[in-house]
Amino acid sequence: MSAIVEIRGVEKRFGAIRALGPVNLSLQPGERLGLIGPNGSGKTTLINCLSGLFAANAGTIVFEGRDITQEPAHVRARMGIARSFQIPRPFTGMSVIENLLVPMDYLPIEAGAREGRAMEILSSVGLAGRRDAPAEALSQLELRKLELARALVIEPKVLVADEAMAGLSEGEINDVLALLMRLNERGVAIIMIEHIMHAVMRFSQRVVCLETGRIIAEGLPQAVAQDKHVQKVYFGERAGR
Amino acid sequence: MVFLDLALNALASGIALGCIYALVALGLAITFGLLHIPNVAHPALVIAGAYAVVLANMRGIDPILAALVLTLPFYAVGLAFYEFYARAFERRGRGNTLQSLTLFFGVSLIVEIALVVAFGTDLRSVSVPYVGRSFELGLIVLPYRFLVPALLAPAVILGLWLYMTRTHSGLAMRAVAHDERALSISGHDPVAIKRHAFGLATALAVLAGAALVIVGPVDPFAGRVHLGRVFAVVVLAGLGSIPGTLAAAIIIGVAEAFVTAFLSPSWAPGVAFAILLGTLALRPNGIFGTAR
Numbered sequence: 173m174s175a176i177v178e179i180r181g182v183e184k185r186f187g188a189i190r191a192l193g194p195v196n197l198s199l200q201p202g203e204r205l206g207l208i209g210p211n212g213s214g215k216t217t218l219i220n221c222l223s224g225l226f227a228a229n230a231g232t233i234v235f236e237g238r239d240i241t242q243e244p245a246h247v248r249a250r251m252g253i254a255r256s257f258q259i260p261r262p263f264t265g266m267s268v269i270e271n272l273l274v275p276m277d278y279l280p281i282e283a284g285a286r287e288g289r290a291m292e293i294l295s296s297v298g299l300a301g302r303r304d305a306p307a308e309a310l311s312q313l314e315l316r317k318l319e320l321a322r323a324l325v326i327e328p329k330v331l332v333a334d335e336a337m338a339g340l341s342e343g344e345i346n347d348v349l350a351l352l353m354r355l356n357e358r359g360v361a362i363i364m365i366e367h368i369m370h371a372v373m374r375f376s377q378r379v380v381c382l383e384t385g386r387i388i389a390e391g392l393p394q395a396v397a398q399d400k401h402v403q404k405v406y407f408g409e410r411a412g413r
Numbered sequence: 414m415v416f417l418d419l420a421l422n423a424l425a426s427g428i429a430l431g432c433i434y435a436l437v438a439l440g441l442a443i444t445f446g447l448l449h450i451p452n453v454a455h456p457a458l459v460i461a462g463a464y465a466v467v468l469a470n471m472r473g474i475d476p477i478l479a480a481l482v483l484t485l486p487f488y489a490v491g492l493a494f495y496e497f498y499a500r501a502f503e504r505r506g507r508g509n510t511l512q513s514l515t516l517f518f519g520v521s522l523i524v525e526i527a528l529v530v531a532f533g534t535d536l537r538s539v540s541v542p543y544v545g546r547s548f549e550l551g552l553i554v555l556p557y558r559f560l561v562p563a564l565l566a567p568a569v570i571l572g573l574w575l576y577m578t579r580t581h582s583g584l585a586m587r588a589v590a591h592d593e594r595a596l597s598i599s600g601h602d603p604v605a606i607k608r609h610a611f612g613l614a615t616a617l618a619v620l621a622g623a624a625l626v627i628v629g630p631v632d633p634f635a636g637r638v639h640l641g642r643v644f645a646v647v648v649l650a651g652l653g654s655i656p657g658t659l660a661a662a663i664i665i666g667v668a669e670a671f672v673t674a675f676l677s678p679s680w681a682p683g684v685a686f687a688i689l690l691g692t693l694a695l696r697p698n699g700i701f702g703t704a705r
Contacts, residue, residue: 223598224597224598225594225597225598244597244602245594245597245598246596246597246598246599246600246601246602246603247602249597249598249599249600250600254598255598257594257595261592261594261595262595263587263588263591263592263595263596264591265587265590265591265653266584266587266588266591270584273581273584274581274584274585274588274596274599274601275599275600275601276581277581277582277584277585277600277601278600278601322595322599323598325599326599326600
């Protein structure tokens with residue numbers, strides 16, 4: 173099976189600081205990949221390069237066989253790369269449902285069917301009851317659900333969930349995990365960036381650990397968790413999580 | 414009786430004045446309120462619009478009709494100008510406020526000078542059949558040259574509000590105001606949306622120009638007296654709020670009319686800022702603004 177995403181030698185520098193790379197990483201269609209690493213290790217930078225918010229300084233990114241390194245973020249989104257943000261970024265001043273209608277402009281959905289489609293997605297994340305609430309009135313959990321819902325509207329082939337579960341209770345974490353699993357069953361490849369170790373270990377088929385912008389371990393969740401280097405840089409400073 | 418007479422007429426002319434201020438501020442509510450571009454050239458563009466309307470009126474065309482037709486070329490000018498602005502400033506990461514402010518200040522001067530070169534510094538006006546006649550209702554006497562352009566404002570604002578709330582590009586425009594990155598990962602090109610919004614704002618300038626030139630004659634520098642006030646209206650409304658722009662402009666218009674009638678006309682220009690400062694102390698996001 174050929175990879176849906178190929179990241180080849182990607183680097184990102186901010187001035188003299190190399191925040192990322194070079195990184196080589198591939199994602200299979202329908203795969204569940206966990207991306208771990210301490211704060212500042214380059215996880216979000218890597219995702220920003222993949223989603224097009226940052227232009228990589230070197231390397232290429234291939235999506236479904238097409239080189240997208242030079243494509244702007246909105247083109248990549250239309251091709252099927254969706255993401256949520258670590259800190260939810262709803263469109264404030266709009267209702268929950270309007271937040272979902274924003275990305276629908278270019279989808280081949282008839283105008284009359286859009287609200288219905290948006291409601292389906294809201295129901296699937298458990299926000300149907302909040303359709304007309306202003307985005308700024310949502311709780312932290314609801315904001316994270318809205319963030320995921322908005323990513324789902326574009327009917328992605330790849331979804332990056334950037335710390336979608338941070339700050340949530342155990343029950344809420346299970347809700348989000350179940351939601352991501354359902355999506356994955358429909359064939360969406362998911363990259364999960366997460367500090368909540370048991371969640372990422374349970375969810376992922378493969379785990380990649382970054383440190384100071386480079387991949388230091390890659391493999392089955394258990395194997396990565398037991399890797400000495402990973403334990404030193406990651407679990408060492410996060411014992412008990 | 415004299416008091417009631419004065420008060421009623423101040424209220425009526427204040428509302429009419431406020432509607433006209435709202436028209437002038439509307440473009441800025443988009444460029445400054447939604448796109449965060451400090452477009453100090455907007456009043457100068459409004460006056461350029463007024464001159465375009467004067468030219469059409471010399472051929473016997475009604476000013477409002479002329480302005481409606483002229484929105485198309487003004488929209489195109491807005492698109493072209495935003496493209497230049499985006500390439501020269503924003504895409505190179507230099508779209509900081511001070512540089513933009515300097516650019517738009519320069520644009521404002523260029524527009525004024527171009528108008529002087531083309532038309533001289535004389536006052537220009539339009540001829541419409543209703544100038545010189547007044548609408549009378551009881552004690553209220555309101556000249557049609559105020560009433561007609563004032564009625565244009567609610568119509569334009571209603572249209573714009575429907576556009577912003579009911580259409581996809583309107584929705585995207587409101588979204589770009591809040592988060593460009595979130596918009597781009599939703600599959601929209603933020604630059605294209607901002608370009609369209611800037612074009613729309615420039616098209617609104619010609620409608621406002623028609624309103625101003627019906628109210629009274631204009632010279633190339635007539636935009637300057639509006640500059641401070643339109644920013645006050647936009648900030649008072651709550652950045653980017655379209656119905657708020659009308660409400661804020663009417664509040665300022667009525668206050669100015671009352672100050673003119675009961676205190677002294679010299680104080681009137683300061684009224685907008687007095688209201689603005691008072692409001693911002695209580696509501697930092699403006700009357701209709703939402704927290705970001």
